[in-house]
Amino acid sequence: MNNSSLRPAGQRYPVCKTYAPADTNQIKTNYGIQWNYPEPDIKIYTIRGGREICKNNQCATSSDPVAAELYKTVKKVYEFFENIFNFRGIDGKGKIAKLYINWQEHNAQWSCSSETINEVCQFKFNNTFAVTEEVVAHEYFHAIMNGRLTYKGQSGALDESLADVFGIAFKHWSIDKEILENDNNYQLKRQELNDHKTQLLKHQGSNNHEIQELNDYKNQLIRQQESNNREIQQINQEVINIRKIRTTNNREIQELNKRGFLTLAQHESNNRETQLLKRKTQLLEQQKLNKREVKRIDREMLNISKIQDLNEHKLQLLKPQELDNSKIWLITGQILVNRKTWWIGNLRDLSIPSTMERNYKQDLDEDKQDLPRYDEENDYGYVHDNSCIPSHAFYLACQSGSGRTWGIIAQIWFRASQNRTLENNETFETFAHRTIEVAKEFEMADIVHQAWSSVGVLSTISDNIVYDEKSEEDQFQSPEYKHVGF
Secondary structure (H helix, E strand, O other): OOOOOEOOOOOOOOOOOOOOOOOHHHOOOOOOOOOOOOOOOOEEEEOOOOOEEEEHHHHHHOOOHHHHHHHHHHHHHHHHHHHHHOOEOOOEEOOOOEEEEOOOOOOEEEEEOOOOOOOOOEEEEOHHHHOOHHHHHHHHHHHHHOOOOOOOHHHHHHHHHHHHHHHHHHHHHHHHHHHHHOHHHHHHHHHHHHHHHHHHHHHHHHHHHHHHHHHHHHHHHHHHHHHHHHHHHHHHHHHHHHHHHHHHOHHHHHHHHHOOOOOHHHHHHHHHHHHHHHHHHHHHHHHHHHHHHHHHHHHHHHHHHHHHHHHHHHHHHHOOOOOOHHHOOEEEEEEEEOOEEEEEEEEEEOOOHHHHHOOOOOOOOOOOOOOOOOOHHHOOOOHHHHOHHHHHHHHHHHHOOOOOOHHHHHHHHHHHHOOOOOOOOOOHHHHHHHHHHHHHHHOOHHHHHHHHHHOOOOOOOHHHOOEOHHHHOOOOOOOOEEOOOO
16 A cells, blocks of 8 residues: 555445444453553643643542542543553653643644653643543543654554543453452452342342331221221110110109209210210220321321332343443544533444544534634545554454453554554554464464455555545645644
């Protein structure tokens, strides 16, 4: 392949639309080195006036949510490259350049006018991209490369592809981090969750039994209420009858009372009425108590029902969460920061390179019409469009690992990118051969070769490629390395 810029046209090269299985059991490799690393020196500024917002640990508790999130992500990316690739900071010696947020352009960018990292080098982020982890990792790798690849044509597309590849590799690593660090802790945590689930199920069974007992008690109270009502009615009727008899014998009673005598019947009548009225009072009081008790039971049953609903929710949370494999290879974003949702759309998908035929900026927030827009027609030889070709080769290599993980393929790509013989005008083909050479150490040369062949880079037939001579015209970069953006 010559050094002309490549632009994919339709389905001119094979496209694989299957997604990598996120099988965490496969993540047991000997790549990467684990050790205690020093804290990186991180300083975050606002691009408006250059004011320092925070530095180092201050950023973790910064009142600026974007700065706090960016600090957290940069620390994670720093850890990723050190632990997995034995590469500290952006210069291999632990250096982290200044980070600027509040950039008005809907973009993210690394810029440096020096071959060595110094005070003039900087990251710039629109706040949307500053809180998107794979975008931060993408720019971080641009800083690692720092202009080693000429930013136009194939070398420029390769530069963009490598940034995407390691942005996605970081995304994989973030998801698998707990298992990579300590599988025993993961198993212990899973056992704790299972024990908790068992306790919840037992508690739920106990609650069901308690609800049944309360229902039985409530029904008993209701039956007692009905019995009391009948007895009260009988008492009322008997009292009425007693009073009728008393009225009928009223004259006799009055005469006897005058003489100071009461008939035995009168004594019995009075005693009976007193007893009945007393019983009625007791029943009415019991009715009040029963009503209060029924209300209490209803409240308790409602509380138990709420607890059951809560336990059901907890059980759902304890179920293993399915990973959406359709997003694992996608550089995208919809993030919540400080209760505000930022949408950055779908930018590039390593698994489906045909998505690059459309304008990758179309998914950005259409309401941001006032923000500066990147001129895609001056893309240094369509470096963003054509980056999908080597990126898809990386994806295919990860798919063909027969149980091996993305981590080994990322090791191969990283070593190839850091080779001292890497040329400024590196082509897809020369870089492909570099990866194949490194892959021999892992006994994966055939897999990597097949991946590059599948996207047409190592094909001897040019049917898969459309050359665009216009893309090379007037596409020159300034002495300062400043990739046009994400």
